[in-house]
Amino acid sequence: MKKIKVALLGAGTVGSQVARILLEDAVSLGQRIGADIELIGIAVRDVTSSRDWNAPASLYTTDAESLIDAADVVIELTGGIEPARTRILRALNAGKSVVSGNKALLAQHGAELQAAAKASGAQLSYEAAVAGAIPILRPLRDSLAGDQIQRVLGIMNGTTNYILDQMDTTGAQFSDALAQAQELGYAEADPTADVEGLDAAAKAAIVASLAFHSEFTLADVHCEGISAITAEDVQAAALDGYVIKLLAICERQGEGINIRVSPTLVPREHPLASVHDAYNAVFVQARDAGELMFYGPGAGGAPTASAVLGDFVSLARRMVLGGSGVPESTYAGLCAVGMDEVVTRFAIGLRVEDKLGVLANVSRIFAEHGVSLQAVRQVKDRSGDSAVIRLVTHRASDISVRRTMAVVDSLESVREIISVVAVEGE
Numbered sequence: 001m002k003k004i005k006v007a008l009l010g011a012g013t014v015g016s017q018v019a020r021i022l023l024e025d026a027v028s029l030g031q032r033i034g035a036d037i038e039l040i041g042i043a044v045r046d047v048t049s050s051r052d053w054n055a056p057a058s059l060y061t062t063d064a065e066s067l068i069d070a071a072d073v074v075i076e077l078t079g080g081i082e083p084a085r086t087r088i089l090r091a092l093n094a095g096k097s098v099v100s101g102n103k104a105l106l107a108q109h110g111a112e113l114q115a116a117a118k119a120s121g122a123q124l125s126y127e128a129a130v131a132g133a134i135p136i137l138r139p140l141r142d143s144l145a146g147d148q149i150q151r152v153l154g155i156m157n158g159t160t161n162y163i164l165d166q167m168d169t170t171g172a173q174f175s176d177a178l179a180q181a182q183e184l185g186y187a188e189a190d191p192t193a194d195v196e197g198l199d200a201a202a203k204a205a206i207v208a209s210l211a212f213h214s215e216f217t218l219a220d221v222h223c224e225g226i227s228a229i230t231a232e233d234v235q236a237a238a239l240d241g242y243v244i245k246l247l248a249i250c251e252r253q254g255e256g257i258n259i260r261v262s263p264t265l266v267p268r269e270h271p272l273a274s275v276h277d278a279y280n281a282v283f284v285q286a287r288d289a290g291e292l293m294f295y296g297p298g299a300g301g302a303p304t305a306s307a308v309l310g311d312f313v314s315l316a317r318r319m320v321l322g323g324s325g326v327p328e329s330t331y332a333g334l335c336a337v338g339m340d341e342v343v344t345r346f347a348i349g350l351r352v353e354d355k356l357g358v359l360a361n362v363s364r365i366f367a368e369h370g371v372s373l374q375a376v377r378q379v380k381d382r383s384g385d386s387a388v389i390r391l392v393t394h395r396a397s398d399i400s401v402r403r404t405m406a407v408v409d410s411l412e413s414v415r416e417i418i419s420v421v422a423v424e425g426e
Helices: 013-024 026-033 064-070 084-093 103-120 137-143 158-170 174-183 198-211 231-239 301-321 358-368 398-409
Strands: 003-009 036-043 073-076 097-100 149-155 242-253 256-267 279-286 290-297 343-353 373-380 386-393 414-423
Touching: 003 013, 003 064, 003 301, 013 026, 013 036, 013 301, 026 036, 026 301, 036 064, 064 084, 073 084, 073 301, 084 097, 084 103, 097 103, 097 301, 103 198, 137 198, 149 198, 158 174, 158 231, 158 242, 158 279, 198 242, 198 256, 231 242, 231 343, 231 414, 343 358, 343 398, 358 373, 358 386, 358 398, 386 414, 398 414
Parallel strands: 003 036, 003 073, 073 097, 256 414
Antiparallel strands: 149 242, 149 279, 242 256, 279 290, 343 386, 343 414, 373 386
């Protein structure tokens, strides 16, 4: 193979940087691959739009389908479900390998796309779909292929990490930290996908599929966001030696895999607690390798482009050597399991009437439901006629804690359940 023709779909923040690298580093990339590379075109919605980096005008086109048909490799960076799904299937069904950073599409239709790649012998690679520049998918798929993954937990959304970090370090309220994230370009005008955990949930489904050799989708992920987290919650966590992070957790639970995204208390001494600003980090626990942590920028044009080009060089080398694509291993066929039997510790905040016997009554209810309390702290509420109780449980099942909280919530002396947050990392 003397030349590999590349079609690029999308010229946004990441796509523009991929185009720049393909053109500026064409010679060195070709030397690594063993064949010349040619960027034959960039499919966009509007060829006149301004971009972060401008390729020669002749490369831009609105005819994505013709571009795909003329290419050997397709790099899809448009995002969304359609037309990205149809275009990727067009390429894969024709035996053309694809690199994608489309986490939403892969979390919903990954199995369909993998089946198409396997049928035609093409390669589908998507390192850039999770944690930007951090190489996490290839280590799970290749480096740890001979091990048994037990658990993956991590900060997989830079926007929420920035918001929670600002709340922790400056005392800002959620709305103020979100506004600052939007000003800096970390959060979109509509931040729902980030702050409600949907972005991290899509990544968690992809990670779980690779780590546990099974097929999972976004629908298999229990998802909670951070919009209900208050400055008071963050301050209370700090007093107890914790920081709140939005964690994606994938772990073996009985005969299946539990996948969840939720605000979580992490001890200050845990490596994930030191992840600041918009950075990402993924913590992997394997049977033989032990504990591994992957850390770096989780977004941004150039960092994410690095992951895209890593995938491209890898699959292009395989093409030069005449090898077919390597399908994902889903031999285990494990199912997703719900939250009922998930066992962890919980930090709970209650606003109660400030009178004798309330704390004893709440503690009794926890004991009756088999939920042991590790720590209890009561402070005077600012309103003057109520108190705030902060409880930390020993390890207990999620369903036991939910049943306990339903009874606690029915007490006349309990005015509000402020928060129920999982505790991990201990």
